[in-house]
Amino acid sequence: MSERAWSPVSGPAGGPRVPARLPVRKDLSRGAGARPAAGGVDVERATRLQAEMTARAGRLKAWFGGVNPYVLDTLLALASAAVSAWAVFCDNRGWPWWVYLLAVSTAFSLPWRRRFPGGAFLASGIPALALSIVAHSAQPQVELYGVIGIYTLANLGRDWQRWSMLAVLVVANILGTHSVNGMLFSLLMSVGSFVFGSVVREVRRLAQLERERAHEVGLRAASDAARAVAEERGRIAREMHDILAHAVSLMVIQAEAGPVVVRSDPDRAVKAFDAIADSGRDAMVQLRRVLGVLKEEGTGPVLAPQPKLAELAAVVERVRQAGIEVELELAGLDLPGQRTIPADVEAAAYRIVQEALTNTVKHSGADYAVVRVARTAMALEVEVADNGLGVTADPSKAVAASSGGRGLIGIRERAAACGGRAVTGPGAAGEGFLVSAELPLGA
Structure with missing residues (x-):
């Protein structure tokens, strides 16, 4: 993929595939704190x-x-x-x-x-x-x-x-x-x-x-309760991974760049340290949001709302401060007469983009990425592509697929939790790396 070339694709040929639709317990994927329905067991x-x-x-x-x-x-x-x-x-x-x-x-x-x-x-x-x-x-x-x-x-x-x-x-x-x-x-x-x-x-x-x-x-109720606990622990683990991996990756890159330019370009060093502080504060806010659901019932925690697609601009800006040029395209999200995007779908799309950009910062060696989020009649389409190393024949350079393994698994899990699918693999013509997801908006 050239530096400025971008061709939206729905998924690379021969790339990873996941089931088109997976049955998912929506009451668990949308958040913690609610008592599980126990698979119909009273x-x-x-x-x-x-x-x-x-x-x-x-x-x-x-x-x-x-x-x-x-x-x-x-x-x-x-x-x-x-x-x-x-x-x-x-x-x-x-x-x-x-x-x-x-x-x-x-x-x-x-x-x-x-x-x-x-x-x-x-x-x-x-x-x-x-x-x-x-x-x-x-x-x-x-x-x-x-x-x-x-x-x-x-x-x-x-x-x-x-x-x-x-x-x-x-x-x-x-x-x-x-x-x-x-x-x-x-x-x-x-x-x-x-x-x-x-x-x-x-x-x-x-x-x-x-x-x-x-x-x-x-026995069935106990089994369902244990399964619900395991699913909720997995959901919280994904949230923690996405928050910390993104914030820490940006903080490390900015911290490494700051001392290099502190004498030659003090203004740039100040911006680097400001970016570190902003990333840390954002991570703390999101961690409080996740950990708030673990408080005892009845304590009345005040939880921040789920992340919105409008907040992607801040994520993209922090990645730009890390030295990667990012283009953000949001299409069809606020057309008149459209109903609101479900909260779990919007949060999943936000996390997928965040994790894909985190992998780009940490592993790809790219200097350019494109983020596209488009709403269709039935689904929300998410695509993140970069011009980095991608998946190469050299195993030592295939960092985007191997080093970010847990993050890619989390992307597929988030898409499946909304009843959708996610595909990760080489970009157009086998260059760079592409993350593509389709999240149904429901009936």
């Missing part, structure tokens, strides 16, 4: 759900937590045995002792019903069947052992055990009773116990699903 609902489940578990523990289940089931077994023995005694037929033993044995397995629901049901059902055959009238009106056993198997048993039990109960109640009223009552007791146990089983299953869902939501 963090407050997850927290509330976990608190409700903890409260329910606490109430259940308060009601039953102090009672050993074996003690409770043993008391139920004693009550069932007493009811069965009392029914035999009240039958007034003078049943022998072994009938009493048979009636009481129906409750022997109840203390182990939770651990072995199927086995406990069979251990109660066999003596109950024998009692029904040899002393049908001596059975209690409400068979407590049967109600407990059916409920337990319906609640805790395996599916094949539950449905097999239900089928056997229905057939036995229909064929084993001596009257229609007795059949209906037996069906009501057995099927009702089965239904009640099934309802408790389903409630427990739903509660487990809610606990798992709450745990999963909590």
